[in-house]
Amino acid sequence: MGRNIEITRELSFLDHLEELRWHLIRATLAVVIAGSLAFLAKGFIFDVLLFGPSHVDFFTYEILCRVSTAFGFEGGFCFEGQMPFSIQSRTMGGQFSAHLWTSVTAGFIIAFPYIIYEFWKFVSPAMHGHEKKSARGVILISSLLFFLGVLFGYYVVSPLSINFLGRYQVSGQVLNEFDIDSYIGLIRSSVLASGLIFELPIVIYFLSKIGLVTPKSLKKYRKFALVGVLILSAIITPPDILSQILVAIPVLVLYEISILISGFVLRKERTE
Template identity: 50%
Template sequence: MAKEKNNTGEMSFLDHLEELRWLLVRSSAGILIGAVIAFTFSREIFDDVIFAPLKGDFVTYRIFCDAANKYDLDKSFCVTEIPVTIISRNMDGQFTTDIWTAIVAGIIIAFPYILYQIWKFISPALYEKERKGAVSFITGTSLLFFLGVVFGYYLIMPLSINFLANYKISDIVVNNVDLDSYLSLVKTTVLSCGLAFELPVIIYFLAKMGLVTAAFLRKYRRYALVIILIVAAVVTPPDVVSQMTVTIPLIILYEASILIAARTNKTPKTAE
């Protein structure tokens, strides 16, 4: 059905709502397909991906242990096992967990497709030159998101698990961790890092709208650095190598955001 337009050639409010509805429908369909694929391989996803950081031979632990032995640093990652036992306390706990994990995996798998749908929705409001950047926008944003997911999975998550599993208030207490609690840590860490790596994209749009400037980001750079260092200190062992491994990528993201804001702020603005 053709969309009705007013005398200025613009879509009506109801037409925008219709387009938004179809955006949600198509995005949900993409997530559902991704979830079905993830559910099909759920055993491999749980054993080889989600629960892999609970094994002492996980790649991150081995790399940090080798670095610690080579440079005489903290040996907290040189372990044969993580002192945590995962339990499920609800009758339907494992089945429900399988379903929701498949949905989260579906979101990650379908992320580029969701971006494409969002781009189709906002593209009518963009200039012709900006519309031509669709491929670059989707590719760049997707790449940043997946880099964030990888960063969260291979660095932040194992560092957090190792720290929390070995933190003790008494030898009497045993870490029998509920399945929901463990998966909450995994999902929160991975998705948060994926979204955090979208900072340059977010800054671009905020700068485009005039809400953020490069001068503002430079002014508060020292505060951002302090926050980054605090986060790195909390999730890593007390050695410089581990802390810098987490700190450097986040600082690079912040500095890249400043450059993007500076370049965007220089773009001439129209009266509109």
């Protein structure tokens, strides 16, 4: 009897692994398909999107110029002429490699809602009926938050970093000639990091559901979270106060929203 139970459990575990494998295969296939479409749209992705922040007429710079002037940081984000740097490819396969990996990144971003859908399909059978009902909009909300983070990373974090690092010189004798992998890597990391950071409310929602965090604990460690946000802002942005403030404010707002979400989950659990 015990042997049969053990075999049944082993088969059940293997069945779950097989199911997970197919979810991962379908999610990967979605990334490949979306990435293939992005690969064909090379002109738009590179000339318009990726190289957009390398031009002085990128509209974010005009906004940042006005904001910096209003706060008394004149000249920090305002400039005329061309960007004081150039983008080069120093290896034989540099441009093709950049094209390939950029397409993979774009494929992941485009297919993100479907990836979340596959993840949800895998975990939802283990949830109770009322839990499924209360988390009904998780795919839509998590996708919206991710895309908002991607836009924030592209229109705020990337221009701040490119503006500062593109201008920075230790000596007038050293020219800023960036390799294409370095330039695209900066934008890629800024966009993906921001997209994942904006998923904080969703993470807090599920952590609250399983009882790992509460509104009380989130409020208790708010000061530490503030320090962590400032450190994170200092890492992903140039070392100037205005840039760090522009990045820190949305993250702090997300943290406060997460506290409200955790409180909602707790009240919901008490009434059920």
